[in-house]
Amino acid sequence: xxxxxxxxxxxxxxxxxxxxxxxxxxxxxxxxxxxxxxxxxxxxxxxxxxxxxxxxxxxxxxxxxxxxxxxxxxxxxxxxxxxxxxxxxxxxxxxxxxxxxxxxxxxxxxxxxxxxxxxxxxxxxxxxxxxxxxxxxxxxxxxxxxxxxxxxxxxxxxxxxxxxxxxxxxxxxxxxxxxxxxxxxxxxxxxxxxxxxxxxxxxxxxxxxxxxxxxxxxxxxxxxxxxxxxxxxxxxxxxxxxxxxxxxxxxxxxxxxxx
Amino acid sequence: xxxxxxxxxxxxxxxxxxxxxxxxxxxxxxxxxxxxxxxxxxxxxxxxxxxxxxxxxxxxxxxxxxxxxxxxxxxxxxxxxxxxxxxxxxxxxxxxxxxxxxxxxxxxxxxxxxxxxxxxxxxxxxxxxxxxxxxxxxxxxxxxxxxxxxxxxxxxxxxxxxxxxxxxxxxxxxxxxxxxxxxxxxxxxxxxxxxxxxxxxxxxxxxxxxxxxxxxxxxxxxxxxxxxxxxxxxxxxxxxxxxxxxxxxxxxxxxxxxxxxxxxxxxxxxxxxxxxxxxxxxxxxxxxxxxxxxxxxxxxxxxxxxxxxxxxxxxxxxxxxxxxxxxxxxxxxxxxxxxxxxxxxxxxxxxxxxxxxxx
Numbered sequence: 001x002x003x004x005x006x007x008x009x010x011x012x013x014x015x016x017x018x019x020x021x022x023x024x025x026x027x028x029x030x031x032x033x034x035x036x037x038x039x040x041x042x043x044x045x046x047x048x049x050x051x052x053x054x055x056x057x058x059x060x061x062x063x064x065x066x067x068x069x070x071x072x073x074x075x076x077x078x079x080x081x082x083x084x085x086x087x088x089x090x091x092x093x094x095x096x097x098x099x100x101x102x103x104x105x106x107x108x109x110x111x112x113x114x115x116x117x118x119x120x121x122x123x124x125x126x127x128x129x130x131x132x133x134x135x136x137x138x139x140x141x142x143x144x145x146x147x148x149x150x151x152x153x154x155x156x157x158x159x160x161x162x163x164x165x166x167x168x169x170x171x172x173x174x175x176x177x178x179x180x181x182x183x184x185x186x187x188x189x190x191x192x193x194x195x196x197x198x199x200x201x202x203x204x205x206x207x208x209x210x211x212x213x214x215x216x217x218x219x220x221x222x223x224x225x226x227x228x229x230x231x232x233x234x235x236x237x238x239x240x241x242x243x244x245x246x247x248x249x250x251x252x253x254x255x256x257x258x259x
Numbered sequence: 260x261x262x263x264x265x266x267x268x269x270x271x272x273x274x275x276x277x278x279x280x281x282x283x284x285x286x287x288x289x290x291x292x293x294x295x296x297x298x299x300x301x302x303x304x305x306x307x308x309x310x311x312x313x314x315x316x317x318x319x320x321x322x323x324x325x326x327x328x329x330x331x332x333x334x335x336x337x338x339x340x341x342x343x344x345x346x347x348x349x350x351x352x353x354x355x356x357x358x359x360x361x362x363x364x365x366x367x368x369x370x371x372x373x374x375x376x377x378x379x380x381x382x383x384x385x386x387x388x389x390x391x392x393x394x395x396x397x398x399x400x401x402x403x404x405x406x407x408x409x410x411x412x413x414x415x416x417x418x419x420x421x422x423x424x425x426x427x428x429x430x431x432x433x434x435x436x437x438x439x440x441x442x443x444x445x446x447x448x449x450x451x452x453x454x455x456x457x458x459x460x461x462x463x464x465x466x467x468x469x470x471x472x473x474x475x476x477x478x479x480x481x482x483x484x485x486x487x488x489x490x491x492x493x494x495x496x497x498x499x500x501x502x503x504x505x506x507x508x509x510x511x512x513x514x515x516x517x518x519x520x521x522x523x524x525x526x527x528x529x530x531x532x533x534x535x536x537x538x539x540x541x542x543x544x545x546x547x548x549x550x551x552x553x554x555x556x557x558x559x560x561x562x563x564x565x566x567x568x569x570x571x572x573x574x575x576x577x578x579x580x581x582x583x584x585x586x587x588x589x590x591x592x593x594x595x596x597x598x599x600x601x602x603x604x605x606x607x608x609x610x611x612x613x614x615x616x617x618x
Contacts, residue, residue: 056476082478090476096469098533098595099462106459107466111478113459117487120458121451131459174478 007033008070009178009210010055010086015064017047017054017234024050026234028064032178032227037204037211039225039242041218043254047234048214049091052182056088057081068178083111087176089167091183091214095155101166102138102151108173109134141169144206145199161192165199172207179203181213185220193217197224218255222246230254273600292438300438301506302550307441308502309542311448313526314535315495320524321533321595322456323488324468325394326402328520329409330496333382335416335515337497338504339423341378342432344369345505350431357427358420371435375501382497383490385412390489394482409520417512428511436506444502448495452535464488468533522549525577529584530592537593545577552576 008031015028024047032038040048053059055066057078065074073081082088087108096104113120113134115127123131142148145165150158155166164184171179184200185193201224204211215221221228222242230238230245232254238245245251291303312334319325343351347368351360359365369377393404416423423429455461466474467484475481504510522545530541555572558565584591596602 058472058475077480078475079478079480082476088476090473094470094473096466096473098465098469103462107462107474107479108477110459110463110466115459117455117460117491120460121455123454123458127458134459170477 009034009036009068010212011067012055013065013067015051015054015066016062017050017059018062023234025054025061025231028231028234028236030229032210032212034210035204035208036227037200037213037225039221039228040212040214040231041216041221041228041245042231044216045233046231046254048231049182050234051231052088052180052214056086056180079111082174082176085175085177086180087171087174087178088180089164089171089182089184091186093160093163093167095163095166095170097154097156099155100152101142101147101155101158102135104155104166104170105138105141105173106134108170109138111174138173141173145169160187161196164188164196168199168203172203176209178210178212181211183214183216185215185217190220193220194223197221200224218246218251276600288438288442302547304436304438304441304506305550306543306546307445308436308499308506309523309526309546310445310539311441311495311502312499312523313530313538313542314448314452315492315499316520316523317527317530317532317535317538318452318455318464318495319488319492320527321531321538322461322468323464323485325485325489326398327405327489327492328402328517328524329389329405329407329412330492330523331515331517331519332409332412333386333493333496334500334503334519335412335510335512336382336385336493337375337378337500338510338515339416339429340381340497341371341374341501342429342504342510343367343422344374344377345371345433345435346429346431353431354427354429355421355424357425360424361421364422371433371440371505375435375498378501379494379498382500383494386493386496387486387490390486390493394485394489406517406520409515409517413512413515416515423512426512428509428514430509432505432508432510434505434508436502441502441506444498448498449535449539456535465533525581528591529581531590531594531596533595534591534593534597536598537591537596540598541592548577549573 010030010032012028012030015025015030016023017025028051040051042048050059054061057073057076057080060075065072067073068081068084068086071084073084096107099107113127113130115124115130119127139148139151142151145168147162147166147169150162155163158166168179168181168184181200185196188196197220200211200213203209213221213225225242228239228242228245229236230248230251237250237254238248240248291300295303312330316327316330319327343364344367346354348366351365389405389408393401393408396404417426419425463474463479463484466477466479467481471481500515526541526545527538529545530539531537552573555576556570558567588594
């Protein structure tokens with residue numbers, strides 16, 4: 001938490017999200033510095049995904065503000081937030097089911113193609129050039145994560161682990177500065193989770209990213225995160241480096257309960 | 260999207276097929292225009308109009324995933340605008356005997372081309388106005404709201420006596436929907452749809468259909484895409500409606516009830532939601548069947564017993580057809596695939612590789 005403000009990527013101040021009488025996220029204060037990998041953990045129903053949804057503009061927070069690179073992004077539409085450089089994946093994989101792997105990635109390039117309906121329908125030269133660029137860029141991305149041989153397969157026909165990877169690639173195709181991963185290791189065995197964490201570190205270095213990820217199992221993220229926040233019933237019960245989190249009695253209580 | 264190198268080599272051959280098929284069709288259309296009797300020619304031309312209408316609905320229902328049932332309303336707008344713009348002053352005087360026509364429309368008489376374009380634009384604008392509030396709704400609610408707006412348009416037309424001549428309708432519209440006009444329009448609309456679906460914008464539409472939330476997270480302005488698609492669809496529906504008006508030469512509000520939307524929806528569902536070629540094939544098949552099966556509505560003599568004619572029996576056949584398709588091919592004739600020459604050769608020669616020019 002020693003970041004200077006110029007180094008600060010994402011922060012929230014007193015963020016709260018209420019659904020009727022239920023407070024899903026309460027007074028959430030977050031600070032993530034550039035190139036950090038930060039974890040958000042907590043038991044089921046702790047409000048982790050809600051926090052993500054508020055940050056990415058899917059929900060309007062009941063109270064509080066979200067800042068990205070010192071710019072207030074509270075209340076912006078999700079697509080505008082993506083345009084500013086925050087990309088995300090989903091807990092339950094949300095690939096475009098009728099599309100090939102390549103097309104899934106190309107959709108994420110739509111923003112950078114920047115051609116209107118008519119320019120793109122008429123395939124005007126400007127559009128053609130940008131479309132070709134987008135295709136090259138998408139193939140390169142797929143190459144980098146080892147999915148290029150599957151480019152023309154249907155996205156949803158891939159094995160589970162590869163679908164998760166594809167979701168990450170798709171998010172990368174929006175050329176983000178920051179990546180939010182919602183339970184990327186869900187449904188994976190320990191070995192796969194470990195590989196995924198390595199992969200996450202790799203893309204952080206390669207794409208100069210800041211990563212904020214949700215995880216349900218504490219062990220999975222211990223190795224990869226430099227900083228962690230623990231939510232329980234919407235309340236931040238602890239934050240700090242992994243070692244101190246592991247020892248924190250409140251965290252142990254939240255995960256294991258008390259006698 | 261042509262894939263591997265193998266199909267790249269085969270591409271010129273496919274292009275040849277397409278050009279040959281297109282040329283054959285143009286020759287056929289010319290011959291039809293010369294030799295078909297009036298009734299057959301009319302059915303032939305009606306096919307083209309239904310292609311336009313089916314594609315306009317498929318753009319919305321099939322490609323953007325917006326279930327809209329207000330199509331007849333936009334067709335009505337197109338048909339009326341084009342009719343009012345092309346009718347001569349004299350003709351208008353003959354039609355408006357209950358209440359005179361408003362002065363600003365009295366002396367307007369435009370040629371067909373500008374009239375039909377304006378008809379499309381007005382219809383598109385109405386679509387834009389309705390779309391902006393209605394597209395905040397989803398699924399069934401959207402269907403109900405669009406259905407309501409479709410009816411509202413019809414009721415407004417019925418009651419705007421001094422503009423639309425109300426329930427009397429308009430008679431004696433110029434017969435502008437020639438074989439040339441309707442098939443060129445249909446060709447342009449097919450071309451537009453194919454190009455649109457192969458472009459980045461088409462991908463954005465399909466992304467919105469497949470997963471709105473994910474599309475939004477990929478930086479697509481979902482609401483804007485939806486409104487654009489709705490407006491575009493209304494524009495095409497307006498063009499289709501105008502062509503229909505100039506073919507039948509008589510229009511009245513009763514023509515544009517929900518039944519008309521239903522017929523087009525039937526074509527789209529039978530052909531395959533999200534398939535351009537499916538809509539085209541289905542539009543032709545359904546239009547021809549609608550006419551061929553007309554005998555079912557008439558009195559029939561089965562030697563043992565006679566029927567007095569059951570108006571609507573034709574539609575029973577269509578309902579059955581729809582049920583059979585839904586049971587055996589849930590996704591319609593073509594699913595969301597497009598026609599390709601590989602598919603045809605695949606029918607004759609069983610080959611191991613996947614055909615399907617899936618865009």
